[in-house]
Amino acid sequence: MxxxxxxxCGDRFNRDKEAFIQISARRFAHAKCVPEHQxxxxxxxxxxxxxxxxxxxLYNVPAVLPTVIKQIKDFRQEYGYTYVGMRKSLHWFYELKNNPISKSNNTIGIIPYIYEDVKDYYYHLYLGELAAEEDVSIPPPKSVTIHSPTCVPELQRRELFNLEDDDE
Ligand SMILES: [Zn+2]
Incomplete structure (x- = not known):
């Protein structure tokens, strides 16, 4: 054995019994975990x-500054921001809120100041979309199915929501 x-996935398994991939001399993975990882x-x-x-x-530049590359890395590691979330933050601040791009110095230092607001904004947008979907899909009375009510507290629902849902 x-x-x-x-x-x-971090699980221990018996490589004599389950399909595995050998990554290096001492590193292994379930064969089934590889596609998901990729x-x-x-x-x-x-x-x-x-x-x-x-x-x-956005900044109309041929390449982003090294400062920006570092900011992206720091925001991701220190605050756990997602790449999609950062992009949406910039979009929200400069394109939806029309803040002057000239003040950015071509960096993205604004993101930590707005990230939570942006999350709120997309969260409410998402709720609005859900509500709209419910409006159009109300079934005719005879085919109504009664679902048992699922009660999710507001806080818990908010945690479930994140900016990864990229369906602009
Ligand atoms: Zn695995």
């Missing part, structure tokens, strides 16, 4: 590229 730890990686890369491209377009 060879017990190893999957580097992706999907996450490429989504992250895509989100990151979207953010970089958005900043270039």
């Amino acid at each position: 060879h017990m190893v730890t999957c580097i992706y 999907k996450n990686i490429s989504k992250q890369e895509q989100d990151y590229n979207d953010l970089i491209n958005y900043i270039k377009k």
Whole structure:
């Protein structure tokens, strides 16, 4: 019996009994965990590229400043901000709220000051969309199905919501 730890899901498993991939001399993963991991990686890369491209377009520059690259990294590591969330924050502040881009110095230092507001904004937008969907999908009386009520406290619901839902 060879017990190893999957580097992706963290579970211990017996590699004699389950399909595995050997990543390096001492690192293993469930074969089933690999596709999901690769999907996450490429989504992250895509989100990151979207953010970089958005900043270039917003500030009308051919490349983002090294300062900005560092800011993105810091915001992600220190505050746990997502690339999508950062992009939406800039979009909200400069395009929806029309704040002057000239004051940005082509950096993104504004993000920590607005991130929570932006989350609120998209959260309410999301609720509005849900409400609108409910309006159009009310079934005719004869086919009404009664669902048992699920009561989710406001706070818990807010935690479930994040800016990853990228459906602009
Ligand atoms: Zn695994």
